[in-house]
Amino acid sequence: MRTLALVAAITLPTLSARPAVDPTDDVMHRVMQEAHIAGAAVAIVRDGKIVRISSYGNANVELPSPVTASTPFQIASATKIYSSVLLMRMVEQHKIDLDAPVTKYLPDAPTTWASITVRNLATHTSGLEGVRIDAGVVSTADAMKFAVKATVSAKPGERADYASFDDYTVVQYMLEKISGKPFPQLMHDELFAPAGMTCSAFDMAEDRGPQRVAENIPGRAEYYRWIGTLNQRRWFLYTQWAYASGGVYSCAHDMATLLAALDAGKILSPASLRESQKPFTLLNGSAGEFGIGWTTGSYRGHRWAGHSGGPAFSDVMYFPDDHLGIVVFTNQQRLYPELASLLADQFITAPASYGTAGKQDDAPNLTAEARAVLQGAAKGAADSSLFAPSQRQDYVADINDLGPVWLGVLGPVTKMLLMSDELGADGARARRYRVFFGDHAQAIRFRFDKDGKVISLNPHGD
Numbered sequence: 001m002r003t004l005a006l007v008a009a010i011t012l013p014t015l016s017a018r019p020a021v022d023p024t025d026d027v028m029h030r031v032m033q034e035a036h037i038a039g040a041a042v043a044i045v046r047d048g049k050i051v052r053i054s055s056y057g058n059a060n061v062e063l064p065s066p067v068t069a070s071t072p073f074q075i076a077s078a079t080k081i082y083s084s085v086l087l088m089r090m091v092e093q094h095k096i097d098l099d100a101p102v103t104k105y106l107p108d109a110p111t112t113w114a115s116i117t118v119r120n121l122a123t124h125t126s127g128l129e130g131v132r133i134d135a136g137v138v139s140t141a142d143a144m145k146f147a148v149k150a151t152v153s154a155k156p157g158e159r160a161d162y163a164s165f166d167d168y169t170v171v172q173y174m175l176e177k178i179s180g181k182p183f184p185q186l187m188h189d190e191l192f193a194p195a196g197m198t199c200s201a202f203d204m205a206e207d208r209g210p211q212r213v214a215e216n217i218p219g220r221a222e223y224y225r226w227i228g229t230l231n232q233r234r235w236f237l238y239t240q241w242a243y244a245s246g247g248v249y250s251c252a253h254d255m256a257t258l259l260a261a262l263d264a265g266k267i268l269s270p271a272s273l274r275e276s277q278k279p280f281t282l283l284n285g286s287a288g289e290f291g292i293g294w295t296t297g298s299y300r301g302h303r304w305a306g307h308s309g310g311p312a313f314s315d316v317m318y319f320p321d322d323h324l325g326i327v328v329f330t331n332q333q334r335l336y337p338e339l340a341s342l343l344a345d346q347f348i349t350a351p352a353s354y355g356t357a358g359k360q361d362d363a364p365n366l367t368a369e370a371r372a373v374l375q376g377a378a379k380g381a382a383d384s385s386l387f388a389p390s391q392r393q394d395y396v397a398d399i400n401d402l403g404p405v406w407l408g409v410l411g412p413v414t415k416m417l418l419m420s421d422e423l424g425a426d427g428a429r430a431r432r433y434r435v436f437f438g439d440h441a442q443a444i445r446f447r448f449d450k451d452g453k454v455i456s457l458n459p460h461g462d
Contacts, residue, residue, distance in 0.1 A: 023346050028056050031339060034409045036226040037332040039067040042343065043256035045318075045325030048264030050256045059221035059331065061231065070199045072220045072249035073329040074238070076309030078316050082200070083168060083244040084293025085258065086191050087122060087175070088272045095178055098122070098275075098292070105174045112152050118174070120156045121167040122292040123280035127154035128165040133241070138206050140173045140183065143241035147173075160280065160288035172244035183243050195267050197254040202243055212237065217249045223313060225333040234333055246309055252327050259318055259325035277305035277320065289461070298462040299341055300350040300441075308337030312405075315340040319348065336406035338442070345440055354441070358417030358434065363452075366431060367416055370446045373454055374413050374435065377403030388453040399457070410437035419443065426450060432460055 028040060039057035043050060055067040090096045096105070098119040103109050105118070113128075120126040131150040137143050150165055172183050179186045184202040192200050205214035212235065224231035238247030261267045268276070279287040279296045289295060294305040299317070306317040312335035315328045324347055328339040361367055369386055376382035380400045384392040415436040422430045427450030435444050445460035 024052070024054060024343055027339070027342050028054070031342070031409050032056060032330075035332060035335050035405050036224075036231060037330045037335065038224055038231060039071070039221055040328065040330040040339075041067050041069065041071060041073065041252035042329075043069075043252040043325075043327040044343075045256050045259045045263060045327075047323045048260050050253070050260050053252055053256065055252070059219065061222075061224070062233075065219070067221065068219075069253045070219065070251045072199050072201070072217050072251050073313060073331060074221070074223055074310070075246075075248060075250050075255075075314035075329060076238075076311075077246040078255075078307040078309040078314035079243070079246045079248040079250075080168065080293040081255075081307050081316060082187060082191060082248060082250075082258070083171070084122070084276050084291075085262070085268060086187055087118075087171065087292065088268050088276050089190055090175065090178065092269065092272055096174075102170065102174065105178060106170070108148075110148055116152070116156045118171070119280070119292065121171050123288060123290045124160050124162050124167055125157050125280050125282070125288060125290075126165065126167050126170075127152050127156050127158060127161075128167065129153035130165050133169075136207075138240050140169065140176055140241045143169055143239075144173050155283060157280070157283045160282065160290050162290070166242055166245055168245040169242055172241070175244070184240075187243075187248075191258075191267075192254075195254075195258050195261055197250070197257055200248055200250040200254045202238075202240070202248055204240060205237055206240065207237060220249055221329075221331040223310075223331040223333055227334075231332075250329075252329050255314075255316060255327045255329075256325065259316075259327070262318075263320075263323050263325065273320070277318075299344060300348045300354060300462070302348050306340065308340075310337070311335070312337040312339075317341065317344060319344070322348065324348070334405055336402065336409075338406070338410070341442075342410075342440060350441075354434075355415065355417070355436065358419060359421060361418045363421075363429075363431075366429070366446075366448055366452055367418065367433070369448075369452065369454065370431070370433060370444075370457070371413055371416055373399075373446075373457065374407055374444070376400075378407035378410075378412075380404045380408075386454055388449045388451075388455050391453075391455060395456070407437075410440060410442070412437065414438055428455065434462075 038061050039059045042054045044052040053069040058064040059067045059071045099117050102116050103114050116126045128150040133143050133146040203214040203217050276292040277294050296305050304317050304319045308315045315337040317340040318325045326340045326343050377399050384396045417434040420432040429448045432445045434441050443460045446457045447455040
């Protein structure tokens with residue numbers, strides 16, 4: 001692979017001179033090499049100001065064209081950050097009440113939706129179960145003809161479920177009805193223009209028979225997926241009726257501009273920003289992982305809100321208590337969204353007990369098994385015999401596909417702390433570990449069957 005060079009780095013006057021060995025550049029160059037990332041951009045926001053924007057590699061490898069601070073990347077589901085701010089601005093204008101039933105704004109909605117609030121939709125707690133929308137549908141109004149067929153499979157607020165139904169299609173339709181504007185126009189008028197975001201736009205793509213047509217996005221980054229020995233160029237259709245969920249092209253400078261404005265109390269009031277980033281409290285009293293358009297969590301004991309998309313075209317973390325924002329955009333589809341947390345290690349100090357405060361481990365054999373799974377998956381070669389029989393084919397294949405671009409880029413496992421251990425009535429165990437890859441740590445939850453074989457492993461908060 002070609003040598004990756006820093007194409008552009010903007011150092012603003014408030015930032016001191018960089019060290020000879022720059023940690024951000026080191027992380028980006030290393031991961032870009034290992035994950036075959038063609039191009040990327042990074043922005044750092046501190047105390048309401050953009051203090052760094054760096055760009056790396058190429059937006060388009062065929063031309064080639066270098067990434068710049070204003071290169072628009074497809075940021076996929078991180079679009080929800082913009083949708084959240086738009087929704088909260090309309091709340092501040094008293095056009096929407098988050099706790100009103102959605103039927104207040106959509107009187108033709110099914111009566112079964114009467115107990116679903118706007119907040120439920122925006123926090124993925126509506127309880128609506130999936131519905132298929134025909135491939136040829138373009139407009140939000142036409143998509144709603146299918147969406148109203150969605151059944152309510154859980155009480156609103158009972159669970160947070162990101163994947164079961166696209167709640168944001170209903171939010172988008174509601175915003176269009178209230179404003180009288182198509183969603184892209186509303187987003188431009190109510191957010192992009194007031195915030196000074198100059199490179200963010202939707203391309204309005206749609207399939208027309210054998211052709212895909214779209215508006216121009218000047219300088220956009222093409223996106224790729226590493227397959228075997230090469231980067232394949234990809235074209236995924238982000239449907240117009242789902243634009244509130246994902247599909248905007250945006251540059252690192254624009255996202256950083258918004259984070260800086262929010263941190264400084266502009267665009268939204270501090271109270272509205274806090275409200276949007278507050279995890280929804282489920283009916284059982286536990287905290288969900290979603291706020292209004294933001295994913296929420298803690299890292300090294302510090303509260304953060306953000307979103308990723310693509311799964312890794314975009315990775316955004318904002319630490320409100322630290323007044324820190326980290327933006328990473330790439331054009332590589334086969335990647336796990338962890339670059340923002342890797343860069344956060346430079347700024348977020350871990351508590352003194354972070355590397356020692358685990359539970360006593362009464363089943364070290366399970367921990368050894370989990371460690372072996374992680375080490376194998378990092379190389380794309382997890383031992384299937386360590387998994388439950390039902391998981392030894394498709395699931396192991398998925399883990400081995402994801403492993404090198406998730407675990408592999410982090411380096412070898414150096415330590416595992418047991419953070420929680422729950423025993424089910426059927427003898428299965430759920431164990432959450434804080435896994436250290438050198439100084440960097442990620443929480444990973446393993447589920448084991450009664451015979452001690454792995455059922456699943458997933459990232460799980462801090």
